[in-house]
Amino acid sequence: MKITSLAVYPIxxxxxxxxxxxxxxxxxxxxxxxxxxxxxxSSTGDITKKIQIDSHPLCGLFxxxxxQKSEEExxxxxxxFHGSPxxxxxxxxxxxxxxxxxxxLEPDMAPLDKVTAPLHRSPTTAYRMGEPxxxxxxxxxxxxxxxxxxxxxxxxxxxxxxPPKPLPEQQQEQQQQGGGxxxxxxxxxxNGTQQSTTSAPGPFISFAxxxxxxxxxxxxxxDVEGRLLAGSDPNGGKLEVGMYxxxxxxxxxxxxxxxxxxxxxxxxxxxxxxxxTRVEPRGSGVTTLQLTGNCVRCVxxxxxxxxxKPAEGELGNxxxxxxxxxxxxxxxxxxxxxxxxxxxxxxxVKEAVVGTVVVSVGDEVEVTRRNEERSxxxxxxx
Numbered sequence: 001m002k003i004t005s006l007a008v009y010p011i012x013x014x015x016x017x018x019x020x021x022x023x024x025x026x027x028x029x030x031x032x033x034x035x036x037x038x039x040x041x042s043s044t045g046d047i048t049k050k051i052q053i054d055s056h057p058l059c060g061l062f063x064x065x066x067x068q069k070s071e072e073e074x075x076x077x078x079x080x081f082h083g084s085p086x087x088x089x090x091x092x093x094x095x096x097x098x099x100x101x102x103x104x105l106e107p108d109m110a111p112l113d114k115v116t117a118p119l120h121r122s123p124t125t126a127y128r129m130g131e132p133x134x135x136x137x138x139x140x141x142x143x144x145x146x147x148x149x150x151x152x153x154x155x156x157x158x159x160x161x162x163p164p165k166p167l168p169e170q171q172q173e174q175q176q177q178g179g180g181x182x183x184x185x186x187x188x189x190x191n192g193t194q195q196s197t198t199s200a201p202g203p204f205i206s207f208a209x210x211x212x213x214x215x216x217x218x219x220x221x222x223d224v225e226g227r228l229l230a231g232s233d234p235n236g237g238k239l240e241v242g243m244y245x246x247x248x249x250x251x252x253x254x255x256x257x258x259x260x261x262x263x264x265x266x267x268x269x270x271x272x273x274x275x276x277t278r279v280e281p282r283g284s285g286v287t288t289l290q291l292t293g294n295c296v297r298c299v300x301x302x303x304x305x306x307x308x309k310p311a312e313g314e315l316g317n318x319x320x321x322x323x324x325x326x327x328x329x330x331x332x333x334x335x336x337x338x339x340x341x342x343x344x345x346x347x348x349v350k351e352a353v354v355g356t357v358v359v360s361v362g363d364e365v366e367v368t369r370r371n372e373e374r375s376x377x378x379x380x381x382x
Contacts, residue, residue, distance in 0.1 A: 001365040003270065004218060005243065005251035010077050010105065011035040011147070012207045013052045014062040015305065016244060021360040024287065024344055026203060027154070028212030029249050031066065031105060035077075036117065036126075036207040037137060040144040047146050050119060053247075054298045058083070058141060060305035066105065075105040081140045083308055101136045103129070109151045117148050120209060121381050124153035154204035159378040161331075162211055163203055164290040164343045203343055210379050211341035214295055216246050217262045219254025220338065229314065229321055241318055245301050246338055250289075252365050262340050263328060265291045267369035273362050287357050288345030288368070293375050296335035296382075297322060331377030 007016035012033040023030040038047035053059040061083040069075040081099045112127035128134075129147040137145040157163050205212055221243055229239045243251055252268075254261075270287040301318040304311035314321075319336065326336035344357065 001252045001255050001257065001367075003250060003359060003361050003363045003365060004253045005248075006359065006361055007244075007247075007249055007251075008032045008066070009064075009247065010066065011037065011062075011064055011079065011103070013037060013056065013059040014064050014079070015060065016247060017065055019361075021358055022249075024213075024357045024359060026212065026344055027206045028208060028344075032212075032249065033207040034150045035103065035129075036119070036148050036150075038117070038146050038148060040134075040146045042144050045144075045146075047115060047117065047148065051141075051145065052300070053303055054300040056141070057303040057310060058308040060303050061308040062140075067102075077103040077105055079103060083140075099136070099140065101133065103133060103147070107149055107151075109149070112149065112151075115148060117150075117153070117207075119155065119207060120158075120379065122155040122158055122205075124150065124155045126153045127151045150206050155206070157203055157205055157210065158380055159210075161375055161378050162293045162341065164292050164345075210382070211293060211343060213249040213289070213342040213344075214247065214339050215250045215252065215262065215265075215268070215289065215291060215342045216243060216248040216339040217252050217254035217257065217259075218243070219257055220259045220262065221246075222254075223259035224318075224322065224338075229318070239314055241301075241315070244305070245303070245318070246295075246297075247300070248339060250342070250359070257367070260326075261367075262291075263294065263337065263374050264370045264372075265340055265367050266371045267291065267345065267367070268342075269366045269368045270359050271364045271366070272358075273360065273364060287359055289342040290345050291340040291342050293341040294329045294332075294337040294377060295339035295341060296329060296332040296377055297326075297338055298335070328374060329377045330374075332382075 006019040006022045006029070008019055008022065008029045008031055009016045010031050010033070012035065019029075037051035039049040039051060040046060041048050051059065061081055063080045063082060065078045067076045067078050079101045107127070107129065109127050112129065114125055115128050116123050117126040127149045129149055133147040134145060137147055221241065225239060225241055229241070268289045268291065270289065272285045297319060299310075299319055301322070302310050302316045304315065310316050322336035322338065326338065327333055329335070329337050
């Protein structure tokens with residue numbers, strides 16, 4: 001197999017930004033989900049409700065791009081809104097001038113107010129970005145909204161199944177060292193800055209839902225489009241869902257694997273391919289990902305990214321179609337599964353601390369471990 005796509009979502013919930021190469025650390029792809037939007041109380045200004053695309057389909061109209069630093073400007077996120085505050089789609093909005101906003105990719109945290117940011121029962125201390133960011137997003141959403149920055153915050157991974165388990169040789173090593181595998185790692189990267197983790201054991205996550213990365217297979221997407229959605233187009237054509245709706249970080253082509261084989265993938269080895277697109281050499285040439293949990297799906301699959309509303313027709317029934325055959329996780333029996341959650345492999349975490357783990361589109365991928373049974377979802381409250 002090969003990697004066919006890499007994506008990062010700096011502001012959680014908005015459209016993804018495709019990458020040719022990606023730096024990966026313990027928190028996943030660098031800059032992934034380091035910002036998040038919340039509704040706020042109009043009288044107190046306190047954050048009240050998370051903004052994600054399942055509950056706020058208007059998120060689908062926000063495009064984001066990473067603009068690398070120059071001599072004049074630091075690295076920034078360029079956010080473009082393809083609609084209007086009333087929820088019009090890009091095609092309905094006659095103006096060619098789309099509202100845009102620049103957000104610093106690595107803000108100075110010193111002047112920012114701290115806030116507790118709740119997410120899936122795993123809160124973190126974060127930072128309110130304030131103006132002009134809150135005002136801009138509030139105008140587009142038509143309600144009070146706050147932009148929050150993760151900064152040096154980190155969230156705990158809950159449940160018993162998602163945190164990666166050490167392999168036998170790693171267990172022997174940790175016994176010799178007298179500590180846990182992840183607690184033996186003394187530092188990790190947040191936006192390129194080394195942070196201490198000695199005060200709490202890992203692993204940790206950003207504003208990503210439950211794990212640092214999501215891996216999906218094109219073989220399974222082809223099965224969704226070619227079989228599960230077969231005959232659902234009233235015009236007799238083939239309905240194309242688009243992998244972007246599943247919001248993955250790493251997409252593999254699935255060559256040599258059956259559709260849905262990823263349900264049992266436990267570990268992937270990504271082997272560096274030489275070429276002009278490689279941004280920097282990788283220490284060993286091999287990066288491992290531990291796949292520990294299934295991604296259970298929600299109504300975000302039914303969102304139309306052209307209108308910022310639930311899709312009409314059969315494209316508004318993608319979740320329902322998946323539910324017919326893909327409710328395969330006994331821990332979340334009413335939700336269909338598509339994709340696997342991933343953590344950087346244990347030994348690669350140590351390499352990532354010094355910023356040497358890089359993967360690229362075109363890298364070869366091999367399944368190096370498989371589970372005999374499917375994982376069981378046990379994140380509390382989800």
